[in-house]
Structures are given as structure tokens and as C-alpha cells.
Amino acid sequence: MESRLSRGWLERDPVTVARELLGRTLVSTLGGVRTSGRIVETEAYLGAPDRAAHTFGGRRTERNRSMWERAGTGYVYFVYGMHHCMNVVAGAEGEPVAVLVRALEPREGAEAMYERRSAASRPEELCSGPAKLCQALAITLDQDGCDLVGGEQLYLIDSRPDVSAAIARGPRIGVDYAGEWAAEPLRFWLAGNPHVSR
DNA sequence: AGAGTGATCATG
DNA sequence: ATGATCACTCTC
Numbered sequence: 001m002e003s004r005l006s007r008g009w010l011e012r013d014p015v016t017v018a019r020e021l022l023g024r025t026l027v028s029t030l031g032g033v034r035t036s037g038r039i040v041e042t043e044a045y046l047g048a049p050d051r052a053a054h055t056f057g058g059r060r061t062e063r064n065r066s067m068w069e070r071a072g073t074g075y076v077y078f079v080y081g082m083h084h085c086m087n088v089v090a091g092a093e094g095e096p097v098a099v100l101v102r103a104l105e106p107r108e109g110a111e112a113m114y115e116r117r118s119a120a121s122r123p124e125e126l127c128s129g130p131a132k133l134c135q136a137l138a139i140t141l142d143q144d145g146c147d148l149v150g151g152e153q154l155y156l157i158d159s160r161p162d163v164s165a166a167i168a169r170g171p172r173i174g175v176d177y178a179g180e181w182a183a184e185p186l187r188f189w190l191a192g193n194p195h196v197s198r
Numbered sequence: 199a200g201a202g203t204g205a206t207c208a209t210g
Numbered sequence: 211a212t213g214a215t216c217a218c219t220c221t222c
Binding site: 059061062063077078079080081082083 | 202203204205206207
């Protein structure tokens with residue numbers, strides 16, 4: 001029996017959510033196939049004060065619309081003309097903060113993941129990056145604004161199979177443009193896990 | 199280390 | 211309208 005992550009659990013500050021999301025499972029039933037993976041790497045985006053966030057300065061645009069929705073909403077965006085990245089909206093209602101899911105350890109549906117990701121030849125290449133995992137789980141802009149708490153296509157479950165792994169913390173990836181915010185240790189990962197990006 | 203790729207956003 | 215940018219990935 002699957003136990004969903006509740007909305008209240010996600011309605012906390014994004015740093016706490018980013019850290020505690022590690023070890024939980026993201027499930028996709030997109031394309032009629034069940035694929036899932038344990039979250040092994042995340043990044044927190046802190047909203048208006050955070051120069052690296054899409055909602056820096058309180059910006060409200062068409063792209064970041066769902067980042068302003070209530071916690072538990074999926075925020076999916078498209079970058080570099082070819083990649084999708086997926087976030088879990090966190091925080092109090094109306095607070096534009098989110099957690100980027102950066103890497104998963106594949107759990108179910110590896111076969112479908114290999115089909116969707118032609119570049120991958122080993123399990124560690126399936127979901128070891130924010131755009132890789134979206135490709136592996138078939139997440140696209142269609143999922144932007146989806147309900148990760150009550151939805152059926154894409155959702156989070158509570159399982160934490162590996163309680164022993166240590167949590168590491170460091171600066172976020174690819175946010176060099178963000179000045180002093182680039183150095184903030186807002187990236188979290190399970191130390192030593194081979195499915196972490198890079 | 200460099201290219202690919204096109205939506206998005208701020209300027210005007 | 212236009213141009214620079216980009217919370218990345220792959221291949222060299």
C-alpha cells in the first residue's frame with residue numbers, strides 16, 4: 001500500500017523539504033507504464049530573495065505560474081530548447097518557493113526508461129540529472145501545474161528504504177549567474193550514491 | 199570543452 | 211518585434 005506525501009508535509013520551508021525529500025519516491029504512470037525512482041539529489045529555490053530562482057524579485061510570468069501555486073503542485077519548465085526539469089512546489093500558500101528534483105535511483109520500469117533514453121547504457125545514466133529523469137519518467141510541459149499530492153499520473157510516496165545514507169550538502173549546479181547566491185549550499189544529495197548527477 | 203536548441207523574458 | 215539568455219546533456 002502506497003503512502004502519499006501529504007500537502008501539509010510539503011507546506012514547509014524549501015530547505016527542509018529538499019533535505020527530507022531525499023529517499024522518498026517519485027512515481028510516474030505517464031504513457032501507460034509505471035516508472036519510479038528514489039530521490040537522491042535535490043535543490044532548494046527560495047523565491048523572491050533568491051537570485052537563482054525563477055521567481056527572484058517576486059517575478060510572476062507565464063512560465064513560473066505554477067511556482068506560485070500551493071505546495072504539492074508540480075512546476076515543470078523547458079530549457080535550452082530541448083530539456084525539461086521538474087520541481088515540487090513547497091512552502092506556505094502564495095510563497096513562490098520550490099525544490100528541483102535533480103536525480104533519482106531507478107526503482108521500477110527501467111526497461112521503459114532505457115527506451116526513452118537512447119543515450120543511456122547503464123542504470124546510472126538513466127536518471128542522474130534533472131532533464132534525464134524527466135525524459136526517463138516521460139515528464140513534459142503537460143505535467144506543469146499538476147497535483148503531486150492527489151494526482152494519478154505523477155506523485156510522491158513516503159517510502160524511505162535507505163535510512164542509513166548520510167546527507168551531503170553543497171552549492172547548486174548551473175547557477176553561476178546568481179552572484180553570491182550561487183555559493184549558497186542549497187543542494188542536497190545522498191552521499192556516495194552513484195545516481196547523483198555528474 | 200563546445201555545440202545543440204527554441205521557448206522565454208526584458209527591452210524597446 | 212527582437213535578441214540574449216538559459217535551474218542541461220551529449221559527444222568530441
